[in-house]
Amino acid sequence: xxxxxxIIIGSGAAGLSAGLYAGRYGLKALIIGAELGGETARAGVIxxxxxxxxxxxxxxxxxxxxxxxxxxxxxxxxxxxxAEKSRDNFVITLTNGDxxxxxxxxxxxGSNRRRLGLPNEEELTGKGVHYCVxxxxxxxxxxxxxxxxxxxxxxxxxNLAAQYAKKIYLIVRGSEIKAEPINRERMEKLGEQMEVLFxxxxxxxxxxxxxxxxxxxxxYNGSTNLDIDGLFIEIGAVPDGEVANQLGVSLDEYGYxxxxxxxxxxxxxxxxxxxxxxIFGHFKQVVTAAATGSVAATxxxxxxxxxx
Amino acid sequence: xxxxxxIIIGSGAAGLSAGLYAGRYGLKALIIGAELGGETARAGVIxxxxxxxxxxxxxxxxxxxxxxxxxxxxxxxxxxxxAEKSRDNFVITLTNGDxxxxxxxxxxxGSNRRRLGLPNEEELTGKGVHYCVxxxxxxxxxxxxxxxxxxxxxxxxxNLAAQYAKKIYLIVRGSEIKAEPINRERMEKLGEQMEVLFxxxxxxxxxxxxxxxxxxxxxYNGSTNLDIDGLFIEIGAVPDGEVANQLGVSLDEYGYxxxxxxxxxxxxxxxxxxxxxxIFGHFKQVVTAAATGSVAATxxxxxxxxxx
Numbered sequence: 001x002x003x004x005x006x007i008i009i010g011s012g013a014a015g016l017s018a019g020l021y022a023g024r025y026g027l028k029a030l031i032i033g034a035e036l037g038g039e040t041a042r043a044g045v046i047x048x049x050x051x052x053x054x055x056x057x058x059x060x061x062x063x064x065x066x067x068x069x070x071x072x073x074x075x076x077x078x079x080x081x082x083a084e085k086s087r088d089n090f091v092i093t094l095t096n097g098d099x100x101x102x103x104x105x106x107x108x109x110g111s112n113r114r115r116l117g118l119p120n121e122e123e124l125t126g127k128g129v130h131y132c133v134x135x136x137x138x139x140x141x142x143x144x145x146x147x148x149x150x151x152x153x154x155x156x157x158x159n160l161a162a163q164y165a166k167k168i169y170l171i172v173r174g175s176e177i178k179a180e181p182i183n184r185e186r187m188e189k190l191g192e193q194m195e196v197l198f199x200x201x202x203x204x205x206x207x208x209x210x211x212x213x214x215x216x217x218x219x220y221n222g223s224t225n226l227d228i229d230g231l232f233i234e235i236g237a238v239p240d241g242e243v244a245n246q247l248g249v250s251l252d253e254y255g256y257x258x259x260x261x262x263x264x265x266x267x268x269x270x271x272x273x274x275x276x277x278x279i280f281g282h283f284k285q286v287v288t289a290a291a292t293g294s295v296a297a298t299x300x301x302x303x304x305x306x307x308x
Numbered sequence: 309x310x311x312x313x314x315i316i317i318g319s320g321a322a323g324l325s326a327g328l329y330a331g332r333y334g335l336k337a338l339i340i341g342a343e344l345g346g347e348t349a350r351a352g353v354i355x356x357x358x359x360x361x362x363x364x365x366x367x368x369x370x371x372x373x374x375x376x377x378x379x380x381x382x383x384x385x386x387x388x389x390x391a392e393k394s395r396d397n398f399v400i401t402l403t404n405g406d407x408x409x410x411x412x413x414x415x416x417x418g419s420n421r422r423r424l425g426l427p428n429e430e431e432l433t434g435k436g437v438h439y440c441v442x443x444x445x446x447x448x449x450x451x452x453x454x455x456x457x458x459x460x461x462x463x464x465x466x467n468l469a470a471q472y473a474k475k476i477y478l479i480v481r482g483s484e485i486k487a488e489p490i491n492r493e494r495m496e497k498l499g500e501q502m503e504v505l506f507x508x509x510x511x512x513x514x515x516x517x518x519x520x521x522x523x524x525x526x527x528y529n530g531s532t533n534l535d536i537d538g539l540f541i542e543i544g545a546v547p548d549g550e551v552a553n554q555l556g557v558s559l560d561e562y563g564y565x566x567x568x569x570x571x572x573x574x575x576x577x578x579x580x581x582x583x584x585x586x587i588f589g590h591f592k593q594v595v596t597a598a599a600t601g602s603v604a605a606t607x608x609x610x611x612x613x614x615x616x
Binding site for chain 1: 321324325328329332333334355356357358359360361368371372374375378488489490493569570587588589591593595596598599600601602603606
């Protein structure tokens with residue numbers, strides 16, 4: 001069992017930025033991450049991290065990891081099984097049995113992809129059903145895929161997928177696409193390679209061991225069956241609230257952790273950062289994650305000074 | 309007279325980040341800056357921009373400028389003389405007489421260095437009296453300098469100045485130095501080259517055309533006169549509120565522009581970002597400036613969509 005001034009759960013842009021700042025404050029910091037890089041690493045090419053016109057998300061994360069380590073933060077790969085507050089410390093137990101204690105805690109766990117909630121969805125995940133076209137799309141070279149969801153992630157993913165997929169359907173529940181104009185314009189230039197099915201939902205996912213087709217809520221080309229090789233569900237994300245719940249951290253009306261602008265929660269010693277917080281509404285970017293990470297570390301530093 | 313969807317006043321990290329995002333949103337954006345780079349450009353080596361272990365502030369600003377321009381933002385050097393809201397537009401007039409109109413406005417003007425308010429201070433500015441040891445310190449190679457102020461900027465500046473100055477005094481009004489631990493530790497290793505004068509103030513700045521000495525509030529080595537070649541006043545900054553005042557933007561109790569977390573002010577169409585806002589209290593960093601710039605652009609985009 002090792003004791004740290006501060007334990008940061010989550011090793012995406014928010015957690016790594018918090019680790020860098022914590023290190024600069026002279027705090028002994030541990031970053032625990034189930035998956036290095038979080039959303040940033042999964043984003044493919046990032047064009048809106050100020051100062052880098054184009055950077056591979058994963059490469060940016062490697063730079064942030066090196067930066068945090070350079071400032072003394074330790075990073076371990078692992079999944080948190082339980083978190084509890086003992087008298088003066090937080091006790092964090094990993095699924096591999098390791099236990100660490102910390103004076104302060106920063107939750108920067110990001111969010112999990114939202115699911116359609118259909119039968120077969122879980123069984124076929126990774127077998128034709130995916131949640132990140134940017135990450136898993138390249139497998140479908142010369143194949144037909146469908147992307148569910150009318151947001152920016154879908155459109156950005158389609159623009160990337162267009163480089164290898166034969167045909168792409170975009171299935172949108174409503175009658176509108178809500179993407180950054182620059183990404184929508186690029187998609188509109190794709191022509192017949194892609195087609196948008198508005199006011200359409202996926203009602204069934206059909207396949208044994210591997211995806212065969214989906215059933216749509218309304219006919220397309222005379223049938224509700226749509227034959228595809230890959231289905232990408234990009235309908236947003238829900239914050240990963242399990243550890244927050246265990247610690248009694250209050251959530252806001254959308255299920256995100258509630259915090260003031262200094263990233264202070266209702267539980268003394270627990271701070272939050274990144275996509276778990278709604279400070280900027282639905283606007284969640286690498287730069288806002290990194291900024292809130294730096295703020296959370298600053299608030300945690302103030303706390304540790306008083307409670308060490 | 310040119311019309312823009314959005315005019316951004318200020319070309320530091322906040323303004324350039326806002327410009328980059330505005331460009332991505334497809335907005336016609338103009339960035340007007342009195343001094344490219346603001347605080348970031350003046351900061352010397354920056355070690356806490358996530359993903360860059362060490363980067364020259366000015367070089368980081370060049371990257372951000374290129375990034376904003378790459379996304380279509382125009383940047384002009386100029387000082388704003390007046391800003392007013394006409395019926396549907398903001399009219400911005402520069403001191404050179406140029407006029408631009410914008411549907412929305414982002415104020416990202418940062419802050420001005422705080423002055424001691426002593427006689428001679430203004431007359432001797434640039435003639436021995438300075439406000440940024442990082443920027444102007446190198447002139448004092450093998451000379452004796454004094455830095456006023458017990459904050460992080462002073463300590464960081466001293467660590468840099470130690471590479472060339474013969475002797476450095478740090479003049480602190482209180483009995484405490486409030487700097488990042490990593491910077492304080494570095495300073496403490498300097499030994500006799502530097503000396504801290506606690507509970508001491510500068511009462512007079514003496515010199516004709518060039519700084520000769522300062523008079524201290526209490527004796528040091530038997531005299532209140534301290535002979536120095538350069539005086540660096542690093543006692544913080546006050547937000548640049550003139551344009552905000554002209555437009556009727558409300559200020560908070562500290563004189564910073566008041567805005568919600570989406571950077572929306574009380575004046576419809578006016579948004580703010582960077583060091584002009586107190587969203588994260590006194591914690592003002594390159595990464596928080598860049599993040600609030602991206603948020604302000606997002607809110608301005610929503611506004612322009614409705615008012616164009």
